[in-house]
Amino acid sequence: MPEAETDLAQSLADLIGDAGVTSDAETLGFFAQDVMAAGIAPLAVASPASTDQMVQLVNFARQHGLALFPRGGGMSYTRAFLPETSRAIVVDFSRLAAIRAISAEDGHVTVEAGCTWAALDAALAPLGLRTRFWGPMSGGTATVGGSLSNGSVTFGSGQVGASANAVKSFEIVTGTGAVIHSGSDGTGAGQPGNRSHGPDLTGLFAHDCGALGIKTAVTLETEPRPGQVDGISFASDDFAAMCTLLREVAQRRLASEVIAMDADVARQMAGPANIWADVQALGRIGLASGNLVTAMRRMAGAALAGRRFLDRAAFTLHFVVEGRDRDDLRSRLRAIRRLAAGCAEIPNTVPLATRAQPFPDLPVTHPDGRRMLPLHGVFAWSQVAGFHADYAQWKAGMAPVLAAHHIVVADFFAVVAGVGLLYEPVFYWPDALMAYHERRTPTWLAGMPRHPDNPAARGVVFDAVAALVDLMASHRASQFQIGRLYPYAGAHEAGRGALLRAIKAAVDPDGLCNPGVLGL
Ligand SMILES: Cc1cc2nc3c(=O)[nH]c(=O)nc-3n(C[C@H](O)[C@H](O)[C@H](O)COP(=O)(O)OP(=O)(O)OC[C@H]3O[C@@H](n4cnc5c(N)ncnc54)[C@H](O)[C@@H]3O)c2cc1C
Numbered sequence: 001m002p003e004a005e006t007d008l009a010q011s012l013a014d015l016i017g018d019a020g021v022t023s024d025a026e027t028l029g030f031f032a033q034d035v036m037a038a039g040i041a042p043l044a045v046a047s048p049a050s051t052d053q054m055v056q057l058v059n060f061a062r063q064h065g066l067a068l069f070p071r072g073g074g075m076s077y078t079r080a081f082l083p084e085t086s087r088a089i090v091v092d093f094s095r096l097a098a099i100r101a102i103s104a105e106d107g108h109v110t111v112e113a114g115c116t117w118a119a120l121d122a123a124l125a126p127l128g129l130r131t132r133f134w135g136p137m138s139g140g141t142a143t144v145g146g147s148l149s150n151g152s153v154t155f156g157s158g159q160v161g162a163s164a165n166a167v168k169s170f171e172i173v174t175g176t177g178a179v180i181h182s183g184s185d186g187t188g189a190g191q192p193g194n195r196s197h198g199p200d201l202t203g204l205f206a207h208d209c210g211a212l213g214i215k216t217a218v219t220l221e222t223e224p225r226p227g228q229v230d231g232i233s234f235a236s237d238d239f240a241a242m243c244t245l246l247r248e249v250a251q252r253r254l255a256s257e258v259i260a261m262d263a264d265v266a267r268q269m270a271g272p273a274n275i276w277a278d279v280q281a282l283g284r285i286g287l288a289s290g291n292l293v294t295a296m297r298r299m300a301g302a303a304l305a306g307r308r309f310l311d312r313a314a315f316t317l318h319f320v321v322e323g324r325d326r327d328d329l330r331s332r333l334r335a336i337r338r339l340a341a342g343c344a345e346i347p348n349t350v351p352l353a354t355r356a357q358p359f360p361d362l363p364v365t366h367p368d369g370r371r372m373l374p375l376h377g378v379f380a381w382s383q384v385a386g387f388h389a390d391y392a393q394w395k396a397g398m399a400p401v402l403a404a405h406h407i408v409v410a411d412f413f414a415v416v417a418g419v420g421l422l423y424e425p426v427f428y429w430p431d432a433l434m435a436y437h438e439r440r441t442p443t444w445l446a447g448m449p450r451h452p453d454n455p456a457a458r459g460v461v462f463d464a465v466a467a468l469v470d471l472m473a474s475h476r477a478s479q480f481q482i483g484r485l486y487p488y489a490g491a492h493e494a495g496r497g498a499l500l501r502a503i504k505a506a507v508d509p510d511g512l513c514n515p516g517v518l519g520l
Contacts, residue, residue, distance in 0.1 A: 072146020
């Protein structure tokens, strides 16, 4: 590192302590990569340990003309935190991860931005509580601050929808070094409990990808954990029938999580049966059911079913259903079965396994070592069929090229209550791994095969992703984790675009907060 840059790293260490600054080349490289790509290596990774240190870091960045790229768990895949300049500091939140206060009586928890969803849930579980949105599947690594800046779905999304809906207040350090509390805690009222105390400033900062400031803490609504949980699954050959069922369940808020997948690909993904992994998964299903009789019934059911159901239909649909008590649970299951009259019920292994271990140590590749890259569009129910038809046509046209490069596309779906259907094609292709993938490969996959560098296939995948982003936009899709992949600032009506830029200029006049993200 040139001397002036070494001085910068040293001055930073003087400010927030040696333990808060890393500048070895390997770490800098890793922190400048995500699942998708590599950005420019920053000058340093800074890990502030308090809101005050975050303020000092912003002031330091202003003084030295540096840009700040906040990175939570680094589990997004839209180049959302990748530096676009070498005069950059990546902000890491691993030392700002405490749970500050839990108020069971008022129904909220205040947690620092770097806390993972798994750690938050583990702290709330003994109190019989959880947050209303309680994490993405990547929540073993993904942070509360990262997910709420990105925009996330999954656990609780069948009821509450997108992650922002569960937030009461953010604590934010803006690009001027000001500390803002976005809920009623930012006024004379003092408590974070009322998000709707005047205009919704919390909503303004939710899902902003860190463009409008750096979140140091979040207050989320809590609720009692459900008394009863079960899963129910169906198979369908008919895309339209599948969507109708998903919509009917979503609009009645009958399930807490709803996912579906293209069974063709699920067959390939399942691969040869791995008895040991299956036994472990079944053990967890048993434990999760909480009582021995139910555990044995569930384990026997899941074991008998195995993976055979995958040989049957075009799509499989999976619902995690919760009830206040057994009657409530049964009533919801009955209602879903009635709505699913045209679909075949199949073993509920997927929803039960999902709940048995919600935050597993997930790989960021296919388990067979192939690279993976998901993209998604969120569609209003009335838009889904049109996109599906055009996408099917696109896939048919691309089939020879994809096959020539051994590229596989899997389709996944998730319900976002109150919004519509999240349609997620995932690309898999043989390619060399980056430092990011190597470091994030779980130990249980240490012996996974490696593939040689494959720029040709990678080029086809990246072009295909760009084409699908356009196709989704033409069908009026919206997105979470907009990052640097999906169109945003440039796609606004004129007045709204001007407002957005004025807000950015007010909270970040030097443009140091994640410059370039959201097109800002
Ligand atoms: C295997 C796998 C499974 C996944 N499952 C899901 C899923 O179920 N649902 C889902 O929605 N997504 C999922 N994702 C995508 C991703 O993990 C989530 O969107 C997750 O919420 C990102 O959180 P993070 O802490 O890793 O954020 P990061 O990726 O680190 O950052 C995301 C964005 O937030 C900004 N940011 C981070 N921290 C802060 C902060 N404190 N203040 C301001 N800005 C900040 C970053 O600059 C970036 O723009 C998955 C990804 C993988 C690889």
